[in-house]
Every structure is written in structure tokens, then in C-alpha cells.
Amino acid sequence: MKIAGTRQLLSFKRLPIRVTIIILLGSLLVFNLSGWYWMRSFEISKETDSQQQLEMVASSVNNAIRTPQIPSILPYVHRFVALENIPEILERNSETTHFKSTQERLLWQRQNFNLQDIALLTTGGLIVADSNNNTIPGDLSPFAALDTEAMDKASHGELASIKFYRVKDQYYRRLYLPIRDGDSVVGIIQLSMQIPYIAELRSIRVQxxxxxxIGSLIIIVIGMTIFRLIKRTLKAEETLMQTTRIEAMGSMTAGIAHEIRNPLTAIQALAEEAADQMTPVSQCRQNANDILTETKRLADITDNFLTMAKNPDVLNCDDINIEHVIESIIRLLKKGTAPNININAVFPKNPCIIRANAKALQQIILNLLLNATQALPETGGDVTIIVQNNPQTDITEITIRDTGVGIAPKTLERIFEPFFSTKKNGTGLGLPLTRALLQSMNASCKIKSKEGKGTTVSIEFPTGK
Incomplete structure (x- = not known):
């Protein structure tokens, strides 16, 4: 109950950290999006204002050009001149005083409204006159190819404009206004206007x-650094609590070991006496010998339990034939397992010798095989132990593979944690003890598992001579 309470407490401690990080990231996202949205909305409003301003200017220019009357050249070429002859007529018109008067009116309007350019066009987009006097009357407008759609709308009586376009570091906008003579559209006014603050607004938005x-990245880096520091603190706190529990366990097991050894001594003595009174080849004699073996193993387990609690140093290791150890353990296990559970072993052709402590090795193999058989479903399954020797690395790998239910990823992260167990009556000490014993023999252990597929445990020992 205390262990569960401690784990729950640590989970609650982590919860505010995760919530804080989520809130931080969410706040940064909302802040950035709202800032970008506000800047873009402001920019759009200014673009709308510039459009309205340009329309007002266009209306004033239209009235000025029509006063006292529409330039006569426009209705003339629209109604009476064939399309192929219009450029020639417009070129001749440029030499008249009427043309110069029209151009002066355009120039005055451009200067009065601070425009980039004003041009008078035919409905076909040909230049009649322009305020800057940098085009030849009768030529096609230099923007005809770009603004075809806008010119076409204006020639049909609609006010049309194009989006902002950029020249170097400035933004401009063009507007096309139809010139009517009665019910007919006889020409087009082309206005180009510089919008000075658009470039600044877009520059400010980008900055x-x-x-x-950059600010969000800095805050995220700071937040992640704080999170890692807190995570390490919690991990150290959890490790300290585990160490405290193990130290307490070490003190407790000294008394437990004494109480266990007394009845074990009696059981061992009675088993030895019974074995001496039986026929050497009888099954009862074999069973009595198995009792003696398991009694000794139980005593060794108690010693190993104490060894793990005290964080053992390196155990004394000898050269051991792993095949003999595995075969004896399998023979023992088959007596207590269901008939639908198959335990098989695969050994290399040559004898495989490893450097290990005999008692610790037996405990490790037995513990892993028991776990494998207990992981099988009620319908049974297979447990396979494979021994492979790699002469190049002087490492012997022992692989125990089962076809059981597998281990969930979250559970797999905690399987070596002392006192953690998913079994109803489990102590949570089997795998921690196994790892402690392996480390004391300069060996290692890896576990891979997939739910519904089974588990594979690989342990590596130094190869013996």
C-alpha cells in the first residue's frame, strides 16, 4: 500500500508540470496567432482605405477631365474610326493643341492628387495621352498584358483595380475607370498611385x-530546460525512495533469513536421511535428491536476496557448461508444468562454456523460465531457450523466447523496478534480483516484448575457456 501510494504521489507531482507545459505552449500559440491576425487585419484595413481613397481620386479626375467636356478624340475614334486606323489617328492627334490641353489637364491632376501617373486610354487599351509623357500616343498601354481583365471590365463600364504590386521597395496600385458618353463607354482612365505605408506595414508584420x-523559441527552450531539471529532480527523488526501501529491506531480510534457514536445515537433514534409506535407482530416491537440491537452492536464494539488498560487488565466477545447467532446470520444470506447455532447448554443436557463478546462474535461468511459462495462456504454448556462442566477441548469448501474452510498453519500462509486479501474488523482486546478479557477473540482460506476440529475453555472458 505504501509503495502504491508513493507511485501515485509521484504521478500527481508530474501532472502539474505537464499541464503547465501544455498551457505554456497553448498560450504562445494563441499569442502568436492573435498577433499575426491583428497585424494582418490592420494591413487589410489600410489596403481597403487605400482602395477607397483611389476611387475618390478617380472620381475627381473623371470629373476634371470631363470639364468642360470629354476629350473629343475619344468618342470620335470609338464611333467612326476602324480599329486598324486608330493608332494612326491618335498619333496625328498628338500634334494638335487639343492633345496638349488634355495632357496638361492630366499633368495637373497627377500633381494635385500626388499620383504616380494618369493615362487616357481607348476601350482597346491604346494610349491617347498620359501625364508623364513617356509613352507614344497610339501605342498599346505597357500594362495591357498584365491588366487585361481589369481593362476589359472598365471597357464594359465597371470600375476595376488590381492588387498591390511592388517596384523595388515601394508598393503601387492601378485603377481603371470607364469614361462614358451617354450610354456608351468611349474610353478608360488609368490611375497609378503609390501607397507609402503598405511597405512599412508589411515590414513591421514580418519583423x-x-x-x-524567436521569443517563443527562447521561452520553449527555457521551459524545456526547467522541465528537464524538474524531471531529473523527480527521478532522483524516486531513486532515493527506492534506495531507502532497499536499505530497509536489507535490514529486514537479515532477520527473515535467520528464520528461513532454521527450517531449511531441518528439511535438508530429513531429506538426506530419507535418501539414504531408499534404493539408489528408485524414483523416491530421485525425488529426495531433488528436495535436497531445491532446499539448497532456497538457501542460496536467501543469500542472493541479501546480496541484492546490499548492492553486491562482483561474484566469484568459474567456467561452467551452460548446457548442463539448462538441461537440469528444464527437467525440473517439466515435472510441474502442464502438458500443453512445451519447453525446448537449442545448443551449439560444441560444448558452450561461460564465466559465471554456478548458484547465481541457476537462479537466473530458473527465474526467467518460470516467468516465460507463467506468461503463456491457459491453452498452452512454447518456451524456447537458445544458446549461441560468438567467438569473435567472446560473448555467449542465451535467448529465452515464449509465445505468451507479451508485456505492455508502459509495464516494460518498469519491469526491473524493485517491488513492481503485475502478478496477483508477485513480490516484484524476481527480475531486479536477476539483473543484480547478472551485473555482479559482468553480464547483461535485454528484454523485448510485443503484446499478443510474446517476449524475448536475451542475456549475455563472457565466454569461458
Whole structure:
């Protein structure tokens, strides 16, 4: 109950940290998106204002050009001149005083409204006159190819404009206004206007976006650093609590070991006496010998339990034939397992010798095989132990593979944690003891598992001579 309570307490401690990080990231996202949205909305509003301003200017220019009357050249070429002859007529018109008067009116309007350019066009997009006097009358407007759609709308009586376009570091906008003579559209006014603050707004928006991104990254880095520090603190706190429990266990097991050894001594003595009174080849004699073996193993387990609690140093190791150890353990296990459980062993052709402590090795193999058989479903399954020797690395690998239910990923992360167990009556000491014993023999252990597929345990020992 105390262990479960401690784990629950640590989980609650982690919860506020995770919630804080989520809130932090969410707040940064909302802040950045709202800032970008506000800047873009402001930019759109200014673009709308510039459009309205340009339309007002266009209306004033239209009225000015129509006063006292529409330039006569426009209705003339629209109604009476064939399309192929219009350029020639417009070129001739440029030499008249009427043309110069029209151009002066356009120039005055451009200067009065601070425009980039004003041009008078035919409905076909040919230049009649322009305020800057940098085009030839009768030529096609230099923007005809770009603004075909807008010009076509204006020639049909609609006010049309194009989006902002950029020249170097400035933004401009063009608007096309139809010139009517009665019910007919006889010409088009082309206005080009510089919008000075659009470039500044877009520059500010880009800078604000970059600053918000950099600021967010800095905050995230700081947050992640704090999170890692807190995570390490919690991990150290959890490790300290585990160490405290193990130290307490070490003190407790000294008394338990004494109580266990007394009845074990009596059992061992009675088994020896019974074995001496039986026929050497009888099954009863074999069973009595097995009792003696398991009694000694139980005494060794008690010693190993104490060894793990005291964080053991390196155990004394000898050269051991792993095949003999595995075969004896399998023979013992088959007596107590269901008939639908198959335990098989695969050995190399040559004898496989490893450097290990005999008692610790027996305990490790037995513990792993028991776990494998207990992981099988009620319908049974297979447990296979494979021994492989790698002469190049002087490492012998022992693989125990089962076809059981597998281990969940979250459970797999904690299987070596003392006192953690998913079994109803488990102590949570089997695998921690196994790892402690392996480390004391300069050996290692890896476990891979997939739910519904089974588990594979690989342990590696130094190869003996």
C-alpha cells in the first residue's frame, strides 16, 4: 500500500508540470496567432482605405477631365474610326493643341492628387495621352498584358483595380475607370498611385512575426530546460525512495533469513536421511535428491536476496557448461508444468562454456523460465531457450523466447523496478534480483516484448575457456 501510494504521489507531482507545459505552449500559440491576425487585419484595413481613397481620386479626375467636356478624340475614334486606323489617328492627334490641353489637364491632376501617373486610354487599351509623357500616343498601354481583365471590365463600364504590386521597395496600385458618353463607354482612365505605408506595414508584420517566433523559441527552450531539471529532480527523488526501501529491506531480510534457514536445515537433514534409506535407482530416491537440491537452492536464494539488498560487488565466477545447467532446470520444470506447455532447448554443436557463478546462474535461468511459462495462456504454448556462442566477441548469448501474452510498453519500462509486479501474488523482486546478479557477473540482460506476440529475453555472458 505504501509503495502504491508513493507511485501515485509521484504521478500527481508530474501532472502539474505537464499541464503547465501544455498551457505554456497553448498560450504562445494563441499569442502568436492573435498577433499575426491583428497585424494582418490592420494591413487589410489600410489596403481597403487605400482602395477607397483611389476611387475618390478617380472620381475627381473623371470629373476634371470631363470639364468642360470629354476629350473629343475619344468618342470620335470609338464611333467612326476602324480599329486598324486608330493608332494612326491618335498619333496625328498628338500634334494638335487639343492633345496638349488634355495632357496638361492630366499633368495637373497627377500633381494635385500626388499620383504616380494618369493615362487616357481607348476601350482597346491604346494610349491617347498620359501625364508623364513617356509613352507614344497610339501605342498599346505597357500594362495591357498584365491588366487585361481589369481593362476589359472598365471597357464594359465597371470600375476595376488590381492588387498591390511592388517596384523595388515601394508598393503601387492601378485603377481603371470607364469614361462614358451617354450610354456608351468611349474610353478608360488609368490611375497609378503609390501607397507609402503598405511597405512599412508589411515590414513591421514580418519583423513582428520573426520576433514572436524567436521569443517563443527562447521561452520553449527555457521551459524545456526547467522541465528537464524538474524531471531529473523527480527521478532522483524516486531513486532515493527506492534506495531507502532497499536499505530497509536489507535490514529486514537479515532477520527473515535467520528464520528461513532454521527450517531449511531441518528439511535438508530429513531429506538426506530419507535418501539414504531408499534404493539408489528408485524414483523416491530421485525425488529426495531433488528436495535436497531445491532446499539448497532456497538457501542460496536467501543469500542472493541479501546480496541484492546490499548492492553486491562482483561474484566469484568459474567456467561452467551452460548446457548442463539448462538441461537440469528444464527437467525440473517439466515435472510441474502442464502438458500443453512445451519447453525446448537449442545448443551449439560444441560444448558452450561461460564465466559465471554456478548458484547465481541457476537462479537466473530458473527465474526467467518460470516467468516465460507463467506468461503463456491457459491453452498452452512454447518456451524456447537458445544458446549461441560468438567467438569473435567472446560473448555467449542465451535467448529465452515464449509465445505468451507479451508485456505492455508502459509495464516494460518498469519491469526491473524493485517491488513492481503485475502478478496477483508477485513480490516484484524476481527480475531486479536477476539483473543484480547478472551485473555482479559482468553480464547483461535485454528484454523485448510485443503484446499478443510474446517476449524475448536475451542475456549475455563472457565466454569461458
Amino acid at each position: 513582428a512575426a520573426l520576433q514572436s517566433i
